[in-house]
Amino acid sequence: MPGMRLDKLLTHMNCGSRREVAAWVRAGRVAVDGLICRDPAYKVDPDRACVLLDGQIQAYRAQRYLMLNKPAGVITASSDPRHRTVLDLIPESERRGLFAVGRLDKDTEGLLLLTTDGAFSHALMAPGKHVEKEYLAEIEGTPAADAAERFAQGIVLKDGTVCRPAGLEPVPEAAVQTVRVTLCEGKYHQVKRMLWAVGCEVTRLKRLRVGPLRLDGALAPGAFRDLSAEELSSFGLPVMGQTGIEISKK
Structure with a gap:
């Protein structure tokens, strides 16, 4: 993958806004491959570089694919002035670009997929797909x-x-x-x-x-987790995994 600005990469990792992460880089809180980097424009390879913020390794995700155990009483929407939404169940630092794949009624519970990948959503929800x-x-x-x-x-x-x-x-x-x-x-x-x-x-x-994906019985209502590479591959669709590498069923 071509080099990406360090501040842009940290933003894609949902670490914070572009302005916030640039300030953190200048303050010496970010290390790349073991060395402190104070240049927000420094180019890194997202698939190869080891990037740490305050000593914690940050993992690059080209796209995100989440399994949520939706509780009753929460609406399937990105935002709503009157009701709690499924995105309100996700920490604000991790919501960037996420949307629900299809919808569940307010009082319906269970498996709901969230993603940043529009093509993945269309492949599952388009009427002609019959998933x-x-x-x-x-x-x-x-x-x-x-x-x-x-x-x-x-x-x-x-x-x-x-x-x-x-x-x-x-x-x-x-x-x-x-x-x-x-x-x-x-x-x-x-x-x-x-x-x-x-x-x-x-x-x-x-x-x-x-489709082939079952609700994880270990997920409490309102809890979520990333889909594994095996779960993504089970759909037989070309999707972008956590490292930016295309995953498809063999």
Whole structure:
């Protein structure tokens, strides 16, 4: 990768604003390959240089890919004057350029991807891609006897919306009445509306999977982590990993 200004690199690492990191460099708080560097314009190779700020190694990320366990009560938006958003769950120093891949309703929980990579988001969310999404839905009421068959055929909702074929199966081991829904699109309130069409009401909804990626069971509600190289590769998409190297499924 061509050389990048040191202050620009530190900004891309989400260390601070361009003005802040330039001041830190001049103050001698930054070292490159073991030597203090006081020149913000000093050119470094992001993939090879070892950059430390206050003695802590800083890792370059060309793009970011995060898994968030979204809690209920938080909206999927970058900002909102009245409601807490998913980006409010991310420390301010790490939010730069992040946006949600698709959306979950305010009261829906579970797997939500955040990224800075627009091409990655489009590849997962574009209607023609048909990426599977899996949900657990706690319900009230008894689904119609032919509910699974109607889901498999593609339900037509009351307003005429045509849904693509989807999966519906009970989860008998759950403590309350629960069904598993698997679909490959994301229309407005789709899971709730489809279940309503077969005679039941969703009281809690949680997304467990997007494509090959499952929600990390170790993530508490509101917690997040970076996707691993293996998880990124599992999508079979060309994406930019943490070192700026293209990753694709072999």
